[in-house]
Amino acid sequence: MSKQIQVSGLDAYYGSHKAIEDVSMTIEPRSITAFIGPSGCGKSTFLRTLNRMHEVIPGARVDGKVLLDGEDLYAGTVEPVSVRRMIGMVFQRPNPFPTMSIYENVAAGLRLNGRVSKAQTDAIVEESLKGANLWNEVKDRLNKPGAGLSGGQQQRLCIARAIAVKPQVLLMDEPCSALDPISTLAIEDLMAKLKDEFTIVIVTHNMQQAARVSDRTAFFNLAEQGKPGKVIEMDETSRMFTNPSEKATEDYITGRFG
Amino acid sequence: MTAIQHISTSRRIKDRVVQGLVYLAFALAVVPLVSVLWLVISNGMSRFDVEFLTHSMNGIGARDVGGGAYHAIVGTLEQVLLASVISVPIGLFTAIYLVEYGNNGRLSRAISFFVDVMTGVPSVVAGLFVLAFWILFLGFSYSGWAGALALSILMMPTVVRSAEEMLRLVPVDLREASYALGVPKWRTILRVVLPTAFTGIVTGVMLAVARVAGETAPLLMTVFFTNSINNDPFTGPQMGLPLFVFDQAARPNDTAVDRAWTGALTLILIVMLLNLVARLIAWWRSPARGR
Amino acid sequence: MATNVRTRDGGPATSRSASRRSHGEGLFRFLATGAGVVLLAIMAAIAVFLIGEAIPALRANQANFFTELTWDPNGQQVFGIAALAFGTVLSSALALVIATPIAVGVALFISHYAPRKLAAPLGYLIDLLAAVPSVVYGLWGLAFLVPLIRTPSQWLNEHLGWFPLFAGEGAIGGKTMVAGSIVLAIMILPIIAAISREVFLQAPKMNEEAALALGATRWEMIRMAVLPFGRPGVISAAMLGLGRAMGETIAVALIFPATFDITFEILTPHANSIAANIANGFGEATQIGRGALIASGLVLFVITLLVNMGARLIINRRKEYARAGA
Numbered sequence: 014m015s016k017q018i019q020v021s022g023l024d025a026y027y028g029s030h031k032a033i034e035d036v037s038m039t040i041e042p043r044s045i046t047a048f049i050g051p052s053g054c055g056k057s058t059f060l061r062t063l064n065r066m067h068e069v070i071p072g073a074r075v076d077g078k079v080l081l082d083g084e085d086l087y088a089g090t091v092e093p094v095s096v097r098r099m100i101g102m103v104f105q106r107p108n109p110f111p112t113m114s115i116y117e118n119v120a121a122g123l124r125l126n127g128r129v130s131k132a133q134t135d136a137i138v139e140e141s142l143k144g145a146n147l148w149n150e151v152k153d154r155l156n157k158p159g160a161g162l163s164g165g166q167q168q169r170l171c172i173a174r175a176i177a178v179k180p181q182v183l184l185m186d187e188p189c190s191a192l193d194p195i196s197t198l199a200i201e202d203l204m205a206k207l208k209d210e211f212t213i214v215i216v217t218h219n220m221q222q223a224a225r226v227s228d229r230t231a232f233f234n235l236a237e238q239g240k241p242g243k244v245i246e247m248d249e250t251s252r253m254f255t256n257p258s259e260k261a262t263e264d265y266i267t268g269r270f271g
Numbered sequence: 272m273t274a275i276q277h278i279s280t281s282r283r284i285k286d287r288v289v290q291g292l293v294y295l296a297f298a299l300a301v302v303p304l305v306s307v308l309w310l311v312i313s314n315g316m317s318r319f320d321v322e323f324l325t326h327s328m329n330g331i332g333a334r335d336v337g338g339g340a341y342h343a344i345v346g347t348l349e350q351v352l353l354a355s356v357i358s359v360p361i362g363l364f365t366a367i368y369l370v371e372y373g374n375n376g377r378l379s380r381a382i383s384f385f386v387d388v389m390t391g392v393p394s395v396v397a398g399l400f401v402l403a404f405w406i407l408f409l410g411f412s413y414s415g416w417a418g419a420l421a422l423s424i425l426m427m428p429t430v431v432r433s434a435e436e437m438l439r440l441v442p443v444d445l446r447e448a449s450y451a452l453g454v455p456k457w458r459t460i461l462r463v464v465l466p467t468a469f470t471g472i473v474t475g476v477m478l479a480v481a482r483v484a485g486e487t488a489p490l491l492m493t494v495f496f497t498n499s500i501n502n503d504p505f506t507g508p509q510m511g512l513p514l515f516v517f518d519q520a521a522r523p524n525d526t527a528v529d530r531a532w533t534g535a536l537t538l539i540l541i542v543m544l545l546n547l548v549a550r551l552i553a554w555w556r557s558p559a560r561g562r
Numbered sequence: 563m564a565t566n567v568r569t570r571d572g573g574p575a576t577s578r579s580a581s582r583r584s585h586g587e588g589l590f591r592f593l594a595t596g597a598g599v600v601l602l603a604i605m606a607a608i609a610v611f612l613i614g615e616a617i618p619a620l621r622a623n624q625a626n627f628f629t630e631l632t633w634d635p636n637g638q639q640v641f642g643i644a645a646l647a648f649g650t651v652l653s654s655a656l657a658l659v660i661a662t663p664i665a666v667g668v669a670l671f672i673s674h675y676a677p678r679k680l681a682a683p684l685g686y687l688i689d690l691l692a693a694v695p696s697v698v699y700g701l702w703g704l705a706f707l708v709p710l711i712r713t714p715s716q717w718l719n720e721h722l723g724w725f726p727l728f729a730g731e732g733a734i735g736g737k738t739m740v741a742g743s744i745v746l747a748i749m750i751l752p753i754i755a756a757i758s759r760e761v762f763l764q765a766p767k768m769n770e771e772a773a774l775a776l777g778a779t780r781w782e783m784i785r786m787a788v789l790p791f792g793r794p795g796v797i798s799a800a801m802l803g804l805g806r807a808m809g810e811t812i813a814v815a816l817i818f819p820a821t822f823d824i825t826f827e828i829l830t831p832h833a834n835s836i837a838a839n840i841a842n843g844f845g846e847a848t849q850i851g852r853g854a855l856i857a858s859g860l861v862l863f864v865i866t867l868l869v870n871m872g873a874r875l876i877i878n879r880r881k882e883y884a885r886a887g888a
Contacts, residue, residue, distance in 0.1 A: 106768060108768040108772045121773075121776060174772075286781045293667045296663070296668050301688075310702055311701075382601060391805045391806070393866055394811065396862060400607070400611060400612060402856070404607065407615050431601070457590035457591070488815075488840075516697045520704065535698045
């Protein structure tokens, strides 16, 4: 249920503007990989190229290769829809469907892929909500609107919705930036648990968070002002935060800029 | 482990079918527009001549060729102008009330709601109202002015809404800067708010004018009919261009129908011109707003 | 009412000191409030004067105004709204059934399917449909649409005549209910499309992305994140279109053959509406005749008022909901 991602020579554009240049990396299965770096350095853009969400924005396009266990996601015969089915995503702001109940939100992705029996759906919804550490809080009000939950609960609902379709990879784009510290802690605990099953990639502004949760970390930065973003350094998280090999990484981590 | 799965054929087909239907809907909507414009231009060109634009229908017999819509064009221009003179001040002041003085109180919400409802008043009802009030109750005769009264009722809600929208776009900072200088509120509105919103308001008024210039039904029972030129909108029946088209189209001979098409062409040209000018004004000021 | 407004006022210039409040301020406020009150007064006056001028004619009526089919106020003084009201409701309902799906399609095309750069100009093209005067649509319907649909009408009558709407004997096609309804549909399409387009564009981007990230196709994304959000807006847009279709006069006055009966056979030349009857009957109306037409106009005013108020209430409730959610 978990796959490796290999990226090589990837450029991403918005119209004629090149946002990231020549990114190559390997993301290991059953682990958490964190992307850190100053705002506007392209880490979120890069994350969105991994499940072909980047091209949803008008004028956006990608050059290069993204291999999921050796298979190119950008090959001509591959449809973005099936890529996203295998690589789930959690967004910066919790975005449950406002017109759907908690139950329907979790089941939303399931219903896309053909007929699933009521009993099966019930089972998967329960399993996913348990997986997202939300079951005990919502099991008595599954038919209430998802928008009625607190911010942290909504975000866990979105995680439940993403894992309900059983993806291979889970991408998280600053999932805690709109949440309070207690909710953040809940999500971080959840991530530690989910990495047994999924390959997890997280973009975060919070370096402590990267240090706490991730196994490997990639540091993104602009080559210089006005130039596209790129990966400066990628390494084991423990080594990166204690003994970075690049000066820029050290400056960023010690808070000298960014 | 399998490779990346393709989505099921039924999902793909459904997606494609919907896409096809959406494109089809757009094509279906454009067909009548093209057809109307094509017919109006091709049928209207044959009589679009100097005589049509400079002569009335005075003394033109049922089967005669010739004749024109000069009397109707003059009537329409005067009626629309008078309608603007009535509706623009009322509409503008109402918008000022809603934005600057209403404070979302009960009166302001009532006015706002009924302005919306007023947009839906059928044009024929506006005509009947002026007939009932101005002509039957107060005893005045059919005239261009009566037609202008009916048109102004149709213009008012459009003017209020567009002016309101423009006034709300004026930044609060600008007002506060003026208040800070000790300028009273009404002078601030007059000197700062209105000039800033001016072009936008003009655009809205032009679009409202374009809308009522094509109205026929309210004229039917307020300006009545005439075949001759009447330059005085305050006494006696007048003609209007939409009325001219309606009148000629309902006649059974081809010469009249030809005149109807040319009248329609003239009317569309006037309406489209007003629309175009309005859009140009809107477009011309848009860079200043940083869009 | 005025005192209520004054106490709620928070304008710095007026609250600073009473002495600074010049005559200009008072006059200006009076003009602004007065203009708003004038607008309310006009709405009330429309109702009052239509009722006032309708009463004498209704008193002179020899038949029941609400059940009588014929319309002869000038001669026999027998007239009723039944057939006309039926025609108004049927023609507008048909127009709505034709226009709404196409308008929703057009709105989705502009908001979610057309290439970004083309969306605005193509939307403007649809808006142009609304700029064509109704008398021109009448002329077009008479000269182009009526002959065009004669053969299809006959085909429908022949092959699907068992369906009540397509039934009928004798002359099929020509100046029919369906011809008028198609013209009405074209006229209300741009209104419904414009409002639907706005609500579809307001559908939260983050929900659209959530749907796509779950592996939804474009259509599935629209069904999950756009249509449920836009439904109240589309409903009220359709109601506004319905109100417009009911009040539309000149186009149908040229096309409808001015008959006075109640029939669902929309392919036969039997059709009329309140508004069309006013336009066609006004020229030769006597004093009672004008009163009768005003009475029918009053009925039209009340029906459209109810439809429009309903639509506005839905829109306003939705606005509050959207604000609370933001």
